[in-house]
Amino acid sequence: MTMLDAVALGKRYVVAAVAHSYSLGAGHGPVSPLWTVRPWWDDPTGPFTDRSST
Amino acid sequence: MGVTPPRVMTIAGTDSSGGAGIAADLRTFAACGVHGCCAVTAVTVQNSLGVSAVHPIPAATVAAQIESVITDIGLDALKTGMLANASIIEAIVALCHRFGIGGDGPIPLVVDPVAASAGGEQLLADAALEAIRTRLAPRASLITPNLDEVRLLVGIDVHDREAQYEAARRLHTSDRGSSWSRAATCGRTLTTASTCCTTGTRSANYLAPGSTPTTLTVLATAWERPSRQGWRGR
Numbered sequence: 001m002t003m004l005d006a007v008a009l010g011k012r013y014v015v016a017a018v019a020h021s022y023s024l025g026a027g028h029g030p031v032s033p034l035w036t037v038r039p040w041w042d043d044p045t046g047p048f049t050d051r052s053s054t
Numbered sequence: 055m056g057v058t059p060p061r062v063m064t065i066a067g068t069d070s071s072g073g074a075g076i077a078a079d080l081r082t083f084a085a086c087g088v089h090g091c092c093a094v095t096a097v098t099v100q101n102s103l104g105v106s107a108v109h110p111i112p113a114a115t116v117a118a119q120i121e122s123v124i125t126d127i128g129l130d131a132l133k134t135g136m137l138a139n140a141s142i143i144e145a146i147v148a149l150c151h152r153f154g155i156g157g158d159g160p161i162p163l164v165v166d167p168v169a170a171s172a173g174g175e176q177l178l179a180d181a182a183l184e185a186i187r188t189r190l191a192p193r194a195s196l197i198t199p200n201l202d203e204v205r206l207l208v209g210i211d212v213h214d215r216e217a218q219y220e221a222a223r224r225l226h227t228s229d230r231g232s233s234w235s236r237a238a239t240c241g242r243t244l245t246t247a248s249t250c251c252t253t254g255t256r257s258a259n260y261l262a263p264g265s266t267p268t269t270l271t272v273l274a275t276a277w278e279r280p281s282r283q284g285w286r287g288r
Contacts, residue, residue: 003196013082025102030073033081 060088061127065120065146066135066168067096067108075135091127093119096138110138117145124153129161134190136168136177143185147193156193165194170202 020035064079076092083090095116099107123129132155137143150156156163167186169178176183187207191197201212210221 007196024073025071027102027104029102030071030078033078034085036085 058089060130061091062088062131062133063091063093063120063123063129064133064135065093065095065116065137066133067098067138068094069098069100071101073102079133079135089127091123091129093123095136095142098136108138110142113139113141113145116142117149120146120149124149129153129155131162131164132156133164133166135166137182137186137190139179140181140185143182143190147185147189150190150193156195162195163193164196164198165191166198167191167203167207169206170200176206 014031016035017031017033020032021029022032023029062083064076064083066079067075069075069077075098076094080090080092093116094111096108096110098105098109132150134146137146150159150163153159153161155161165186167190169183169186170176178186183206191207199207204221205211208221208224210217210224212218212221
């Protein structure tokens with residue numbers, strides 16, 4: 001991955017993080033760097049699925 | 055035992071509200087599936103309304119945190135955020151020289167020159183700003199200033215695309231060594247940083263828009279080597 005690719009990827013990531021920002025406190029809330037992450041128990045490939053299938 | 059993921063360190067301050075600084079960087083590391091390490095430069099007292107106090111960590115302690123990680127865990131990339139004062143910056147620069155971080159070394163260094171608040175106020179003392187400008191930034195593989203930091207670094211107020219590219223050219227052509235020239239992409243770098251800072255200001259904590267793209271970029275630059283070694287991510 002080139003530096004340019006990395007920067008372009010970084011921009012895409014942060015735009016989505018801003019889009020997923022949330023309210024917190026009385027002032028400016030944060031962006032959401034974890035917008036890509038869903039709760040592990042919602043992951044169909046996660047350990048719960050594996051455990052129940054064995 | 056699994057393959058070791060990319061190892062990335064952030065050197066930055068804490069944010070008691072959890073929205074920026076070390077907390078935001080480690081979240082991004084987690085989202086990208088890399089192992090995040092951290093060295094704390096300052097403890098801040100802040101909430102969504104603003105910063106009410108900053109307590110810098112002694113430079114020797116900051117350096118010890120970094121050295122402790124490098125000599126055991128190792129690093130694939132390093133990112134700096136708020137560095138608090140000149141003595142901390144000098145300590146980091148010394149470690150960068152010693153361990154081949156930034157410059158011509160094998161470990162990329164991404165410098166987010168946290169020097170200005172969202173309101174344009176200078177957050178660093180002049181000595182610290184000068185240390186970033188003359189000591190740390192020349193080693194950087196990539197620099198991600200926001201618009202106010204561009205003004206502090208090169209004296210250009212960026213109001214349009216032409217000024218943006220002029221600022222990038224000034225960074226690129228300034229007599230500060232080859233590392234600045236590695237920011238040859240900085241026409242785009244500045245675009246990215248400024249875009250993030252303008253779109254994010256209303257809803258985002260002022261540090262996070264700057265630190266997040268930097269963090270992802272440092273992750274991306276850290277990605278190449280471990281992936282060649284067989285790490286496939288999550």
